Amino acid sequence: MSDDRIPYQELQEQLQRAEATLSALRRGEVDLVIGETQPLVVRFKDLVEEKDRLLQETDRLAKEWQTTFNSVGDAIWILDAEQRVLHSNKATEHILHCSAQEVAGKHCWEVIHGTTKPIPNCPLLRTKKSLQRESLELQLGERWLKVTVDPIVDADNQFTGAVHIVSDITGRKQTEAALQNSLQEKTQLIRELYHRTKNNMQVIMSMLMLQAEFTEDEQTRDMLQGTNSRIHAMALVHEKLYQSQNLSRINLNEYIQDLAQLLAQTYRVTPNKITLAFDLEPIPVLIDIAVPCGLVLNELISNALKHAFPHKQSGEISIRLRRAPDNELIILTIADNGIGMPRNFNYGRSETFGLQTIVAIVEHQLQGKIVFEEKNGLTCRMQFKDSHYEARV
């Protein structure tokens, strides 16, 4: 027996393949058999079917794409490298009142603006340059449109066209305008409220001043003057709020300066005799901080103006405002170089209205600390947080 004999197992397999091929030939599934031991089976019919299947699939995908393209509510155009419309979707008719035939081959500016050249700030030209999405909102009559352009680039990142989308944003713009109007109305309302509060305070002040004029008692007049001054300090906060942009905060530094100058005017201070020195860091604060702060300052500055420089003595009242480095505390220092407090004056036990008010406001309302020091006059240093209040307007 020679060694080139085919093993039985392999012979069986070849026989089975040959029978299968013959059966396939008989059934018409195979059109051509090439070779004997390892035959190549050619199926022409399958190739035709595959081609048909691929064509059907291509057709299905094209229809699906077209359906999707036409289902989008924005007018979408595919532009060529010359920025002419190659394809447009159905929404073009609805948004721009043009048919696909009317826009085909035209430049977008011809269709949208009716111009022969691109408009200034044209998003398409910007996209061509930046190769990024660019957009523009424009008003056409009573309608608002948003044009968004995305670039189409080749493998070398060269501009070969663009996707040009036009969205009707009239509804959004109308909502925005309504919101803006509503906001303006509310802003106006709040300003009006501040205005009326300040006016009412002026009426109260006028009443107190009138009452003071009708009384002969000097102590009563002083009390009325003191109350008047306190109300004025509060009214000034409302004036600042009325003028402020955000309606909830005022600049404490500006307020302090105005209040001190107002008090100097009220107490008819001769400018060359008593000078006011300011070293104030800009700190915006809420009304909840500004009003108590103003009341304390009113007491301290009034006190210094009335008592620190007797017998037309000259001197200086300095006010320093800082936010501590930890950003938590506001530190306010009011110092004068006057005669200081009377001997044996006990700050902790004082029953004067002014001092009790100061301590109550700083410790209770502002939840801070206040310290008095006597050295070349009187220095009052207080510190408090402004974080325990939140904006309510």
Next chain:
Amino acid sequence: MPKKVNILLVEDEAIIALLLKRNLERAGYNVYKPLATGEAAVEAVKTNDVDVALMDIRLAGEIDGVEAAEKIVSLCNTPIIFMTGYVDNDVRERAQALNPVAYLVKPVTPNDITPVIAGLFGEGEKEI
């Protein structure tokens, strides 16, 4: 002989008007009965010798203080002092267009007003 300065006070808040009138009179000026509307102010300058008008801007009535002041200036070129809580730019611009003597922001006290009038006419009396 010096003649007292005549002031037309237009302010719709009675208490404020009363206080200002008393203080201005004490300072030596003659203050007509305060008026609450711009319309009344315009009529008043036609029949009274007004040397200066002290005008609030927000008033009772149809016209505001600026509009009333415009009519008063065109009728008799009376010097105007505005006093108002309004600090809006548009109101201020309208008021400034009339070239007023002063534009005082409320709260206004007699101490704010008397130096302005004194600067205009001297202490309560003017030469005629």
